[in-house]
Amino acid sequence: MTQVAEKTTPFVTALERRPQGGPRWLEDLRARGAARFTALGIPTVREEEWRFTNAAPLGALDFTLAEPVSGAAEHLTEFPYTDAEVRLVVVNGRFDSTLSRTKGLPARVQAGSLATAMSEHADVVQRYFGQLADFTNRPFAALNTAFVQDGAFLSVPDGVVVDTPIHIIFVSGADAARVMAHPRTLIVAGSGSQLRVIESYVGVQGLTYFTNAVSEVFVGENAVVDHYKVQQESIDAFHVASLHAHTARSSTFSSHSFSLGGKFVRNDAFAILDGEGGDCTMNGLYLADRARLIDNHTTIDHAKAHCGSHEVYKGILGGTARAVFNGKIIVRQDAQKTDAKQTNRALLLTDGATINTKPQLEIFADDVKCTHGAAIGQLDEDAIFYLRARGLTYAEARDMMIHAFAGEILERVQIEPLRQALEVELYEQLARDLAEVDGV
Amino acid sequence: MLDIKNLQVKVEGNEILKGIDLHVNAGEVHAIMGPNGSGKSTLARALAGHPAYQVTDGQVLYEGKDLLAMDPDERAREGLFMAFQYPVEIAGVNNAYFLKAAVNAKRKHQGLPELDAMEFMTLVQERAKLLDIDKSMLNRAVNEGFSGGEKKRNEIFQMALLEPKLAILDETDSGLDIDALKLVANGVNAMRAPERGFIVVTHYQRLLNYIVPDYVHVLSGGRILKSGGKELALELEARGYGWIEAA
Numbered sequence: 001m002t003q004v005a006e007k008t009t010p011f012v013t014a015l016e017r018r019p020q021g022g023p024r025w026l027e028d029l030r031a032r033g034a035a036r037f038t039a040l041g042i043p044t045v046r047e048e049e050w051r052f053t054n055a056a057p058l059g060a061l062d063f064t065l066a067e068p069v070s071g072a073a074e075h076l077t078e079f080p081y082t083d084a085e086v087r088l089v090v091v092n093g094r095f096d097s098t099l100s101r102t103k104g105l106p107a108r109v110q111a112g113s114l115a116t117a118m119s120e121h122a123d124v125v126q127r128y129f130g131q132l133a134d135f136t137n138r139p140f141a142a143l144n145t146a147f148v149q150d151g152a153f154l155s156v157p158d159g160v161v162v163d164t165p166i167h168i169i170f171v172s173g174a175d176a177a178r179v180m181a182h183p184r185t186l187i188v189a190g191s192g193s194q195l196r197v198i199e200s201y202v203g204v205q206g207l208t209y210f211t212n213a214v215s216e217v218f219v220g221e222n223a224v225v226d227h228y229k230v231q232q233e234s235i236d237a238f239h240v241a242s243l244h245a246h247t248a249r250s251s252t253f254s255s256h257s258f259s260l261g262g263k264f265v266r267n268d269a270f271a272i273l274d275g276e277g278g279d280c281t282m283n284g285l286y287l288a289d290r291a292r293l294i295d296n297h298t299t300i301d302h303a304k305a306h307c308g309s310h311e312v313y314k315g316i317l318g319g320t321a322r323a324v325f326n327g328k329i330i331v332r333q334d335a336q337k338t339d340a341k342q343t344n345r346a347l348l349l350t351d352g353a354t355i356n357t358k359p360q361l362e363i364f365a366d367d368v369k370c371t372h373g374a375a376i377g378q379l380d381e382d383a384i385f386y387l388r389a390r391g392l393t394y395a396e397a398r399d400m401m402i403h404a405f406a407g408e409i410l411e412r413v414q415i416e417p418l419r420q421a422l423e424v425e426l427y428e429q430l431a432r433d434l435a436e437v438d439g440v
Numbered sequence: 441m442l443d444i445k446n447l448q449v450k451v452e453g454n455e456i457l458k459g460i461d462l463h464v465n466a467g468e469v470h471a472i473m474g475p476n477g478s479g480k481s482t483l484a485r486a487l488a489g490h491p492a493y494q495v496t497d498g499q500v501l502y503e504g505k506d507l508l509a510m511d512p513d514e515r516a517r518e519g520l521f522m523a524f525q526y527p528v529e530i531a532g533v534n535n536a537y538f539l540k541a542a543v544n545a546k547r548k549h550q551g552l553p554e555l556d557a558m559e560f561m562t563l564v565q566e567r568a569k570l571l572d573i574d575k576s577m578l579n580r581a582v583n584e585g586f587s588g589g590e591k592k593r594n595e596i597f598q599m600a601l602l603e604p605k606l607a608i609l610d611e612t613d614s615g616l617d618i619d620a621l622k623l624v625a626n627g628v629n630a631m632r633a634p635e636r637g638f639i640v641v642t643h644y645q646r647l648l649n650y651i652v653p654d655y656v657h658v659l660s661g662g663r664i665l666k667s668g669g670k671e672l673a674l675e676l677e678a679r680g681y682g683w684i685e686a687a
Contacts, residue, residue: 389489390598391517405531
């Protein structure tokens, strides 16, 4: 008992001061989240889902719940694609209407504060909220649920095509250090609708804070949702987030995750293909240097027949950075004719960088096609020599190959200004990492 | 242009070349022949500067400069070119992008202005005809998914773009059908010039019907055992290597 109390003390204290108010169902949900987190505590490496990621340092820090702050605007311009035409800005977990702009969206598209939506669109929120983000065995989802207050809400009616990408920007720790925020996102795309959405998580460099986000995305029948996540927190920040997507019949969901910042990063992405003929893409690119940690856990759950999933995750690690990739593919008994493909590759630029990678296939149907492959290693020396034999310097050859490696994920970004901004950011960061490798 | 004296090379601790002497003048084509494992490819790779090939003794002067003191990329920028026996597939690197970078790396070194995209494409179109290189080969990743023949043609195409002073062809003919062989040979012959030297490493005499050498050297056991004119290749074809090794 003492042990449990010790490791969860900071959050347990904060839990006592968790947000109150709102509709009854929300009060109940928070209470259940708090109770569940108290029972689970911060996960230890003895738990399978956290085997390679030691969350103890997170539990040892005394984070206080972030207060709303002003002054976030001045930092926004530092980050990719923050000049988006339509943007929703959430500062320290609270929706900021002055920084947000939603002009230009088609009529009847709801885009704004989740807290506001809880009263103004209570029917939609109550119907979908929390339906995917199960926290029975997931302590951080439980913690987020205990603190649910605000975040972003997006609802696209049936048949509506939203041409303009919607950028949701979560800014953390804009004024003070050692704060935590538990932002929440709910996205509901009606049948036959189409939506491109970006969730960016950014923070002021040098600050230590904790972002614990949960996002739920419902993709209606025959709808198309492209979801991008850009994680560019302070390199001293803790970032734990889960994305939960549900696809209905003949719908298409794609997730593109870019993890560039953070000191301790855990991304969970879940997609349940719950209607026949659905299609899911899950791509990821992560970059870590120094002693940073990036852990990506993905789960693609083929629940119905005739669905396809395509997953490519790539990482580039320098310094003594560590990465974890765990890619689970579940094919349920009814999910005949499933076509699932998973690829996981990582480049280790230094001897000190490490990755633990694990594909996990759980197949209960017999007429399916599932492939997976992992490749971890240094740059191919034969390829480097080939490029050098044509006159490129070692550094030019190496950069060309690293850019090609990252390019495979970058080029799939369908929002051109976002792709360009990400490319600039990524290559700048790589140049810094490589200068360090070269000892410049 | 190339003066090799007593070159000795080790690969993974094994002594492969045991003292090679070879002199190549501009405008000459030298064929290096020999049985499997004789060290032909080792010679080519050592000259190109492959890091796995360790020079333990000897000297190589290239245009009066110490070739062995140069990095592989420096050798390339100075005009040395090796067509790989096994061209490397490089995922994600666009072939045209790579070729442009290579051409411009050399131009920069020569103090020439870099080619822009338009100028480069003009050059590419002109040289591509020679080797029947189609557009799709340019837009794919370097050598990725290329057939054996396409890879070898791509090597000679690179040579045509880079216009080296000294070209070393490492078994460029192996695995080619007769049509591809003729294409490759035509590409090489079109490049023959008084200011350019060639070293053609081959296992088979067949290539030398199309690329007629000025000199033929027989390499065996890490040494050049016999040198002669183009007729030596025909004699090797008729009699094999045994009579030289026995002598």
